[in-house]
Amino acid sequence: xxxxxxxxxxxxxxxxxxxxxxxxxxxxxxxxxxxxxxxxxxxxxxxxxxxxxxxxxxxxxxxxxxxxxxxxxxxxxxxxxxxxxxxxxxxxxxxxxxxxxxxxxxxxxxxxxxxxxxxxxxxxxxxxxxxxxxxxxxxxxxxxxxxxxxxxxxxxxxxxxxxxxxxxxxxxxxxxxxxxxxxxxxxxxxxxxxxxxxxxxxxxxxxxxxxxxxxxxxxxxxxxxxxxxxxxxxxxxxxxxxxxxxxxxxxxxxxxxxxxxxxxxxxxxxxxxxxxxxxxxxxxxxxxxxxxxxxxxxxxxxxxxxxxxxxxxxxxxxxxxxxxxxxxxxxxxxxxxxxxxxxxxxxxxxxxxxxxxxxxxxxxxxxxxxxxxxxxxxxxxxxxxxxxxxxxxxxxxxxxxxxxxxxxxxxxxxxxxxxxxxxxxxxxxxxxxxxxxxxxxxxxxxxxxxxxxxxxxxxxxx
Amino acid sequence: xxxxxxxxxxxxxxxxxxxxxxxxxxxxxxxxxxxxxxxxxxxxxxxxxxxxxxx
Numbered sequence: 001x002x003x004x005x006x007x008x009x010x011x012x013x014x015x016x017x018x019x020x021x022x023x024x025x026x027x028x029x030x031x032x033x034x035x036x037x038x039x040x041x042x043x044x045x046x047x048x049x050x051x052x053x054x055x056x057x058x059x060x061x062x063x064x065x066x067x068x069x070x071x072x073x074x075x076x077x078x079x080x081x082x083x084x085x086x087x088x089x090x091x092x093x094x095x096x097x098x099x100x101x102x103x104x105x106x107x108x109x110x111x112x113x114x115x116x117x118x119x120x121x122x123x124x125x126x127x128x129x130x131x132x133x134x135x136x137x138x139x140x141x142x143x144x145x146x147x148x149x150x151x152x153x154x155x156x157x158x159x160x161x162x163x164x165x166x167x168x169x170x171x172x173x174x175x176x177x178x179x180x181x182x183x184x185x186x187x188x189x190x191x192x193x194x195x196x197x198x199x200x201x202x203x204x205x206x207x208x209x210x211x212x213x214x215x216x217x218x219x220x221x222x223x224x225x226x227x228x229x230x231x232x233x234x235x236x237x238x239x240x241x242x243x244x245x246x247x248x249x250x251x252x253x254x255x256x257x258x259x260x261x262x263x264x265x266x267x268x269x270x271x272x273x274x275x276x277x278x279x280x281x282x283x284x285x286x287x288x289x290x291x292x293x294x295x296x297x298x299x300x301x302x303x304x305x306x307x308x309x310x311x312x313x314x315x316x317x318x319x320x321x322x323x324x325x326x327x328x329x330x331x332x333x334x335x336x337x338x339x340x341x342x343x344x345x346x347x348x349x350x351x352x353x354x355x356x357x358x359x360x361x362x363x364x365x366x367x368x369x370x371x372x373x374x375x376x377x378x379x380x381x382x383x384x385x386x387x388x389x390x391x392x393x394x395x396x397x398x399x400x401x402x403x404x405x406x407x408x409x410x411x412x413x414x415x416x417x418x419x420x421x422x423x424x425x426x427x428x429x430x431x432x433x434x435x436x437x438x439x440x441x442x443x444x445x446x447x448x449x450x451x452x453x454x455x456x457x458x459x460x461x462x
Numbered sequence: 463x464x465x466x467x468x469x470x471x472x473x474x475x476x477x478x479x480x481x482x483x484x485x486x487x488x489x490x491x492x493x494x495x496x497x498x499x500x501x502x503x504x505x506x507x508x509x510x511x512x513x514x515x516x517x
Contacts, residue, residue: 050505
């Protein structure tokens with residue numbers, strides 16, 4: 001979906017240093033004269049270049065330069081994920097990256113002027129910093145002015161997730177400026193006051209904040225903090241976050257042991273995917289409800305860009321862990337509940353795009369929805385026509401798996417309907433086809449041998 | 463009962479051996495770190511050719 005020419009990016013209005021705009025399909029960044037001294041110094045000193053070469057900062061090239069503005073063109077990122085869509089490990093890596101960059105900046109006479117979690121996204125298998133204009137000059141003995149933002153955007157949510165599970169990370173969807181420190185402190189168990197790191201960085205901060213909450217005159221003293229002390233704080237936070245583990249985390253792996261088909265059936269399904277996906281010259285693929293990426297991985301070497309989403313944060317975490325272990329650069333996992341896709345949030349509801357908007361912009365060549373429709377239909381009570389409408393919004397081709405009523409998973413979902421089981425008589429092959437063929441044409445249909453499931457290849461009607 | 467016993471015994475052995483191996487490995491420093499990128503807060507500049515002149 002092409003944006004109107006020269007349209008300012010909706011998330012790019014808070015920073016007076018510059019803004020992003022759409023130049024046709026290309027996203028560019030304008031730098032205002034107020035930021036010229038910083039930009040020149042960051043460029044000439046090789047600061048940008050070092051971070052870009054290390055893969056920590058998104059690369060850019062200078063497109064034009066005049067007295068009124070400098071235009072740079074950042075490397076294209078196919079799909080932007082937001083913090084509330086990350087697994088715990090992804091969130092941890094984004095936090096660690098921010099601290100690494102701040103410490104490096106400090107050693108070179110710069111600082112990160114903000115530490116928003118939205119300055120990081122995942123690209124080529126790794127966390128990458130995407131706000132090129134987030135740096136400023138360091139003034140000797142000044143504390144890190146983005147420290148509190150780091151706590152509310154990264155440290156607080158991570159520590160809360162440790163004690164309350166990954167669902168807490170979704171709170172960032174309703175708190176675009178991070179979770180309030182007092183809320184974080186109140187949700188943490190009392191024993192966390194015994195930890196020197198948690199006490200100083202959260203509980204004490206919350207106490208100070210409540211003490212100064214009625215300070216309308218803003219007559220705050222300018223605090224002083226040596227560079228060495230700031231480095232110690234950064235290192236302490238880094239080491240603490242690195243060791244953070246989820247209390248709820250189960251052992252990773254063996255997700256497919258819970259499924260109801262044997263190895264031969266699993267292989268038959270993989271074989272169909274291996275045949276159908278490359279045959280259509282697929283360059284971009286999204287597997288919705290793709291669990292730990294098992295099926296998407298069967299075609300990973302043949303597709304340029306693969307996205308796998310799942311509702312289960314632990315499955316997404318396991319998938320991300322595999323991408324790190326295998327050094328996969330074309331696999332992007334993130335958390336997504338198909339029944340409740342991420343909405344547009346922030347000012348005007350447009351600062352962070354909704355999932356559907358981002359999917360429409362991404363416009364994947366191929367979408368896969370394997371072992372998902374029975375959950376959408378029977379757990380979410382979404383009629384076939386409505387789910388077909390959802391997929392048709394962004395799909396080109398759709399591979400969808402339909403488990404028949406005889407499938408053990410479907411039987412179990414139907415049993416849970418108890419006296420209303422008859423209300424779901426529509427869950428059958430012909431009604432499924434009738435609903436989906438309103439929006440799609442059928443290209444292929446194959447029974448998966450050894451199962452009560454059918455695999456369809458559908459093409460959206462233009 | 464016998465099958466249950468065997469399964470419980472096997473699970474016990476597996477659990478104990480995993481734990482014991484971890485401790486032995488940790489004692490000899492054989493545990494490998496998984497995240498190389500986030501091993502240290504310090505960015506290694508050795509393999510970049512840039513010349514940072516700031517400071």
